[in-house]
């Protein structure tokens with residue numbers, strides 16, 4: 001690590017402090033962002049079923065069912081891409097998101 | 104190394120007022136951090152949007168050579184006339200107005216990495232943009248073609264836009280017994296199923312138009328079909344039997360656009376009606392100023408998409424090479440470019456906050472390939488961060504590895520998938536540009 005870079009990193013960090021950037025992401029936010037390619041930003045559409053604002057237990061239950069049943073469609077494949085703990089974080093995060101009310 | 108531990112960070116924050124008193128450093132304490140993004144395709148648009156969505160006050164400038172982005176996704180259906188060009192033309196209006204991104208039309212010419220700035224050629228002259236982080240998502244460039252290749256005579260249509268229209272018009276001019284010749288580039292290339300999909304929908308078009316005796320000849324530089332082999336073997340040998348001829352191991356020796364002729368190690372064709380030569384590919388030129396792997400793409404850290412020499416210069420999308428288990432490379436797709444953009448945006452925000460990047464990350468790709476104008480197959484692949492292996496099964500480091508249990512080609516090539524393709528594209532377009 002050279003000093004120049006170290007200093008510039010420090011200044012970047014300090015900039016943020018002054019600018020008041022949001023600190024710390026919601027757990028699950030980055031993982032859930034991978035749903036958005038098919039379900040819209042924050043799960044609120046357009047695309048396939050809207051998943052924002054659904055009950056966390058229902059969402060988690062559906063994801064687990066899709067992950068462990070024989071593959072019927074693309075979502076069964078996608079669900080296999082995550083650990084059970086990751087699916088829980090995703091369900092918890094999406095349940096807090098405002099939907100468009102048509103799920 | 105831009106990562107600072109929290110304790111170090113607090114110590115540094117404490118000395119900051121003193122630093123700020125020094126001349127020239129005042130900006131650092133007052134102005135928001137600056138991120139410049141080069142390329143407003145699927146990777147670049149998404150990273151700019153999510154930096155603003157998640158990063159609050161970050162000053163984001165998104166640079167593209169064009170005033171709108173033309174999507175390659177769905178472009179094979181524009182070639183066959185199923186969809187209008189307007190369907191794949193994506194503007195930057197929402198990125199500007201809804202997310203407050205500065206969109207600048209211009210071409211990035213060069214990067215001054217030690218000086219943290221990038222030079223952009225704009226219609227009004229050159230501009231030098233300083234940055235705290237730079238993200239490059241320029242897509243692909245073509246490797247030099249052997250022979251005399253002129254893409255304005257024999258289009259690739261592997262970057263969408265005028266090339267798509269040219270290929271569409273050439274296809275429309277085909278008559279009975281005419282030959283459409285296309286190549287499949289050597290892997291890795293943009294969109295593994297894309298060339299096979301093109302062969303299928305072009306064959307379907309020729310049949311629907313009643314062009315008796317017209318053929319599609321596929322010259323594949325690879326040893327076999329590189330994506331969804333079962334689906335495409337079925338498409339070539341059954342659905343479009345007698346129309347598609349497929350030749351593997353066809354490495355291109357010379358191309359002549361004037362006579363629409365091509366010589367390969369497996370099969371040569373003179374005077375085709377249409378020659379759709381799709382060259383081998385490498386990282387877009389602006390990213391190629393970073394250290395490259397042997398295939399011509401930029402190796403990156405899968406947690407931040409930072410480059411080896413410059414952790415604050417990030418490369419995402421088709422231009423990057425994500426460390427993966429040998430022969431299990433992360434595919435170059437728009438869906439994947441969007442996935443990588445979100446990891447990169449989150450990591451930049453964490454780095455700016457003096458935090459370490461998240462390791463609990465996942466990326467994925469989903470892809471629909473039309474086989475006719477009524478049916479489609481689908482492909483899905485998911486990756487997580489962890490150990491990756493060399494050809495002998497030894498751990499060779501950390502990277503992204505396949506986690507969706509086995510090959511994920513679709514078991515159903517059907518009309519529902521064809522309809523799903525449009526839902527998926529609508530969502531992906533909106534998540535990236537809307």
Ligand SMILES: Cc1cc2nc3c(=O)[nH]c(=O)nc-3n(C[C@H](O)[C@H](O)[C@H](O)COP(=O)(O)OP(=O)(O)OC[C@H]3O[C@@H](n4cnc5c(N)ncnc54)[C@H](O)[C@@H]3O)c2cc1C
Pocket residue numbers: 141142143144145146147166167168169172173174175176177178179209210211212240241242243260261262293294297387388389419420421422435436437438439440469470471
């Ligand atoms: C026929 C076809 C079908 C496809 N189908 C699918 C599909 O079904 N699903 C899927 O997920 N993917 C598909 N893809 C792949 C997908 O299009 C790419 O993987 C995706 O576009 C990559 O995103 P990117 O951001 O890396 O590059 P791009 O989306 O190509 O964006 C690059 C942008 O950078 C700009 N640019 C480049 N250099 C500079 C510079 N120096 N200065 C300023 N601007 C610059 C360009 O103008 C362009 O707008 C398909 C591709 C093709 C060719």
